[in-house]
Amino acid sequence: MIRFRPLSMVPIALYACAKPDPTPTWTGEVAPIIADHCAICHRDGGVAPYAFTDYTQAVALAASMPSVLQSGFMPPWRADASCRSYADDLALSADDQATIIGWATGGTPLGDGVDSAEPGAYGITSIDAILALTTPWTPVETPDEERCFLFPYEGGDGFVTGLWADPGDPQEVELVRAFVVAPADLGPWEALDDTDPADGWSCGGDPGGNALPTTWLGTWTPGEKHGDFPAGTGIPIAAGSKVGVQIHYHVATGRPDSFAMELSLASTVEHRASWVTVADPTWPAGITVPAGSTGAAFTYEDVVSSAVTVYAAEPVERDFGTAATLDSSAGCLVDVPAWDPDWQRAYAFSTPQSLAAGDTVDVTCTYANPGATDVLGGDGPGQETCRGMLYATTN
Numbered sequence: 001m002i003r004f005r006p007l008s009m010v011p012i013a014l015y016a017c018a019k020p021d022p023t024p025t026w027t028g029e030v031a032p033i034i035a036d037h038c039a040i041c042h043r044d045g046g047v048a049p050y051a052f053t054d055y056t057q058a059v060a061l062a063a064s065m066p067s068v069l070q071s072g073f074m075p076p077w078r079a080d081a082s083c084r085s086y087a088d089d090l091a092l093s094a095d096d097q098a099t100i101i102g103w104a105t106g107g108t109p110l111g112d113g114v115d116s117a118e119p120g121a122y123g124i125t126s127i128d129a130i131l132a133l134t135t136p137w138t139p140v141e142t143p144d145e146e147r148c149f150l151f152p153y154e155g156g157d158g159f160v161t162g163l164w165a166d167p168g169d170p171q172e173v174e175l176v177r178a179f180v181v182a183p184a185d186l187g188p189w190e191a192l193d194d195t196d197p198a199d200g201w202s203c204g205g206d207p208g209g210n211a212l213p214t215t216w217l218g219t220w221t222p223g224e225k226h227g228d229f230p231a232g233t234g235i236p237i238a239a240g241s242k243v244g245v246q247i248h249y250h251v252a253t254g255r256p257d258s259f260a261m262e263l264s265l266a267s268t269v270e271h272r273a274s275w276v277t278v279a280d281p282t283w284p285a286g287i288t289v290p291a292g293s294t295g296a297a298f299t300y301e302d303v304v305s306s307a308v309t310v311y312a313a314e315p316v317e318r319d320f321g322t323a324a325t326l327d328s329s330a331g332c333l334v335d336v337p338a339w340d341p342d343w344q345r346a347y348a349f350s351t352p353q354s355l356a357a358g359d360t361v362d363v364t365c366t367y368a369n370p371g372a373t374d375v376l377g378g379d380g381p382g383q384e385t386c387r388g389m390l391y392a393t394t395n
């Protein structure tokens, strides 16, 4: 026989819910949010100058938290959530933001749980090759330095299935792009490398100076959690290739950096992938941002020639960018409404986007130039560029 729960229980439960929420505690509500949204950067060895993965460290920063959260300065995740959802999204929900602020302004209670906001596992699942500088590099160019290095690839024909950068000085490295140079193309790349007797070469913008074809492996930025490429996909690499890295350094510290790049490798994959560039072929030369202008925008539309699946998107501009969008006729790919050159990155989709033949993909870059002279298109300091990068497989 089935017994029914007496209805009189219900009003009691409702009454209990109506009590005002107590101040959130560090171990109860706050540390898990910090672990998910902040700790990948705010840990020992992270990009941020302050770690707060335990209570004492977090209390020391608590007074600064409300203003940096309310202004949107932190966490530095610039993709708009209304476009689509992303893997490892660092953005805070309104509730989570209110929880941290409530704790920070409510006496920072400890709670009685476990005192840890460590970020959990990060990096790549399998480290199959490590490409490391033999001599640490000390960046010197101001205000920023972009330096390229070529590393020999010792493995056989196969696929790169993940990448992770391990900067010796995490606070000095803003962005890393990796690319493959096939054996047949090595000559001009090695000549570029030889232009500077020191290790590597100075390489703003396109590492091949817009002249050499570049097979991108991907981008690594501080704040990324996982460097594995989407399951079943990989980018081809041939025995005898070299792997190039372009490191964007903040030079303020002036410290030597013992940079290393880690790769995951596989001999076969289900789907061969590549980074596809969406950009007007006349760019960056065809871009001019007029002196004293705001809102100058450049748009380019490509028509998809055969069906592809897109797993990640990265818009690219430089310091004069104010917004960047990658859209498609099948759905929004990434929208960065307030471009922030310090926090550009590739955004991995939670769910891949299929594009059919005939679908369109658009990139739009918007700029502001407060100066008295036009900003010209190019890859050097003080110039501007615009492109969209898509990690895609053909179906």
Ligand code: HEC
Pocket: 034, 037, 038, 039, 040, 041, 042, 047, 048, 049, 061, 064, 065, 068, 069, 074, 075, 076, 090, 092, 100, 222, 223, 224
């Ligand atoms: C992607 C990396 C990253 C993430 C994620 C991140 N931060 Fe930061 N945070 C930084 C860096 C780098 C700085 C130093 C910025 C500077 O000095 O310009 C910083 C600075 C701060 C500061 C100090 C600001 C000051 O007063 O100078 C606070 C407070 C802060 N972050 C809180 C948070 C909180 C809370 C979260 C999570 C909700 C978070 N951050 C997520 C990288 C990050």
